Amino acid sequence: MSIELRNITKRFGDVVAVDQVSFTVADGGLFGLLGPSGGGKTTVLRMIAGLEMPTDGDLFIRGKRVNDLTVQERNIGFVFQGYALFKTMSVFDNIGFGLKIKKWLQADIRNRVEELMKLFGLSGLEKRFPHQLSGGQRQRVAIARSLAPKPTVLLLDEPFGAVDAKIRQELREWLVRLHDELNVTTVFVTHDQEEAMEVCSRIVIFSRGRLEQMGTPQMIYEQPQNEFVARFIGVMNVLELKVHGGVARSHELTFPAHGTSEGKILRVGFRPYAVEISGNPGEFRYRAEIKHIYFLGVNLRVELETPRGLVIRARISKEEFSRQNVGEGDQVSFQIRNYRVLAREGETLQPETATVYSSPDFDAGI
Amino acid sequence: MAGSSKRRWTAAARKSERGTEESPLVKWTLIGIALAFCAVFLFLPLTNVFYQALNRGWSHYWGALSSPDSIAAIRLTFLVALITVPLNVVFGVTAAWAITKFEFKGKTLLTTLIDLPFSVSPVVAGLVFIVLFGLQGYLGTWLDDRDIQIIFAVPGIVIATVFVTLPFVARELIPLMQAQGSDQEQAALTLGANGWQTFWHVTLPNIKWALLFGIILCNSRAMGEFGAVSVVSGHITGRTDTLPLRVEKLYNEYQGTAAFAVASLLALLALLTLVLKTFLELKQEREREAAQEAPAERQHFPAPDA
Numbered sequence: 195m196s197i198e199l200r201n202i203t204k205r206f207g208d209v210v211a212v213d214q215v216s217f218t219v220a221d222g223g224l225f226g227l228l229g230p231s232g233g234g235k236t237t238v239l240r241m242i243a244g245l246e247m248p249t250d251g252d253l254f255i256r257g258k259r260v261n262d263l264t265v266q267e268r269n270i271g272f273v274f275q276g277y278a279l280f281k282t283m284s285v286f287d288n289i290g291f292g293l294k295i296k297k298w299l300q301a302d303i304r305n306r307v308e309e310l311m312k313l314f315g316l317s318g319l320e321k322r323f324p325h326q327l328s329g330g331q332r333q334r335v336a337i338a339r340s341l342a343p344k345p346t347v348l349l350l351d352e353p354f355g356a357v358d359a360k361i362r363q364e365l366r367e368w369l370v371r372l373h374d375e376l377n378v379t380t381v382f383v384t385h386d387q388e389e390a391m392e393v394c395s396r397i398v399i400f401s402r403g404r405l406e407q408m409g410t411p412q413m414i415y416e417q418p419q420n421e422f423v424a425r426f427i428g429v430m431n432v433l434e435l436k437v438h439g440g441v442a443r444s445h446e447l448t449f450p451a452h453g454t455s456e457g458k459i460l461r462v463g464f465r466p467y468a469v470e471i472s473g474n475p476g477e478f479r480y481r482a483e484i485k486h487i488y489f490l491g492v493n494l495r496v497e498l499e500t501p502r503g504l505v506i507r508a509r510i511s512k513e514e515f516s517r518q519n520v521g522e523g524d525q526v527s528f529q530i531r532n533y534r535v536l537a538r539e540g541e542t543l544q545p546e547t548a549t550v551y552s553s554p555d556f557d558a559g560i
Numbered sequence: 561m562a563g564s565s566k567r568r569w570t571a572a573a574r575k576s577e578r579g580t581e582e583s584p585l586v587k588w589t590l591i592g593i594a595l596a597f598c599a600v601f602l603f604l605p606l607t608n609v610f611y612q613a614l615n616r617g618w619s620h621y622w623g624a625l626s627s628p629d630s631i632a633a634i635r636l637t638f639l640v641a642l643i644t645v646p647l648n649v650v651f652g653v654t655a656a657w658a659i660t661k662f663e664f665k666g667k668t669l670l671t672t673l674i675d676l677p678f679s680v681s682p683v684v685a686g687l688v689f690i691v692l693f694g695l696q697g698y699l700g701t702w703l704d705d706r707d708i709q710i711i712f713a714v715p716g717i718v719i720a721t722v723f724v725t726l727p728f729v730a731r732e733l734i735p736l737m738q739a740q741g742s743d744q745e746q747a748a749l750t751l752g753a754n755g756w757q758t759f760w761h762v763t764l765p766n767i768k769w770a771l772l773f774g775i776i777l778c779n780s781r782a783m784g785e786f787g788a789v790s791v792v793s794g795h796i797t798g799r800t801d802t803l804p805l806r807v808e809k810l811y812n813e814y815q816g817t818a819a820f821a822v823a824s825l826l827a828l829l830a831l832l833t834l835v836l837k838t839f840l841e842l843k844q845e846r847e848r849e850a851a852q853e854a855p856a857e858r859q860h861f862p863a864p865d866a
Contacts, residue, residue, distance in 0.1 A: 245746055245750070266754065272746075272747070278744050278747040279744075280744055280761075280762055280765075282766055291751055296752055340751070343751065
């Protein structure tokens, strides 16, 4: 195990920023710490680096307890959100800084920096200063700088936050390739669930200082442990239904609620993918009008409104959409293929329930 | 370079095309008033200093400057500046570092205290030290018993000057260091640098122009300070007279030309300071702009001359 956190807690005054968090990062893994801002993920990253000290708990890097080690002694590479390049130093001096501090020989520094610059596609920019670089180049310099002293782990704080959307995509792919090549244990922080899904081999989800769930992207998407995770990863329709005679009801929609006592509220969630639409108003159980259609590329997001005013978000493929031959304002029918009874936040969720049938190609992704 | 030409485009060119520009009459009246003020209250007196100094020829000018008492005053002034400025650099950097990088109780108080010398009249500052170190003062007898003289001697002049010039370096550094944050320092730490290496390789290069700027202002005030020094110096000719005190004394003794000759040295110092200050301001501004010319993705927004 490369990194291990055991019951790590961090308090800033009265505020508990990180609450009893435990997880392990396997050697060579690409790990994502995901959560809304203020969730404590950056604090966790900074504690691993040694930039913050945990109030409580134990932290291990490569089996060694590092709680009492200073940031300099931990041999980590850290990439800051704004990159924090040394603006009075050239690209070469930036990347070579850690080596100079560690008293490498001049020739060795040159070799190492040149090797990294080649690997990162920065050759020829040695003499440039940070302000003469593009956002993407800056980020690569920042990562090269942190990797130069050969750290045991690489930590990145919102690495794609400061670049525009197109470059973001390139950088994500590049980071995955780089990780495959160098095989350095990498942990990065992001608030973008799509980014985490795409890049990470494993994701840890935080909210309000607590670890909500850890697992592979697929696991987290398909088996969210609680409502927070279910709603944070991907879009979800959430309904509050009143139970009456074993049936939970909201507007036109009904769900079986055996075993739930009369008058109680039942919370139900379903993904937009689980909503099946037909242009034939008689085909499925519920009727609705198409309020809006949003084109998202391969998929379309369709906003439905039932006659009693319930708004439901659905997502269908372009092919399916043209097959149904419907447009905004049309009357359609729909059904919900799978749904989930939601527990309260922090509680374990029950597995998904299929209503009519479970589509085998449902696992296609987000 | 791409950066500099871009700046010329954005700043200068755009301004004159603004629709909100005042009429030429208003514009030139305002400029005229400002220039007239400068001429009457700044340029004229300054020229007059040199005119009066050289009124009776170069040899007289030179004679006034090379009199032993004037030379003693020049030496004392340089000595005071030589002690005061380094002290201020140490204090200024320390205080700025403490205020911008740490959280502690009394931070606001410290920030306010740094500005105190600006709001206290220099005469009061001088008197404070008389009360403290003078023969009738709290520490006076104790010091006198040990034969340590502070008031009416060089140490007193240095202490009073340090007090008066205290804010200069710190005030230049604090806003800059606040704006820069501590990300670069933290990055240096993660790369293995210790505190001193971080300061030397990262912080100092980042603040060097502001620091130099503060040093120049501090130096010019240290050499030119009159009020506080006048109170503590005792005006002993040839021993505790600094340049400003010497000017006053010569003038009071009806040696007008000599007074202006010495004054011209201070005026020259002021002009030199002004030139250096302008140069440093330009340098700082360039750096700041370079830093802000930040995430422009050159691929998408090429510079006009590229």
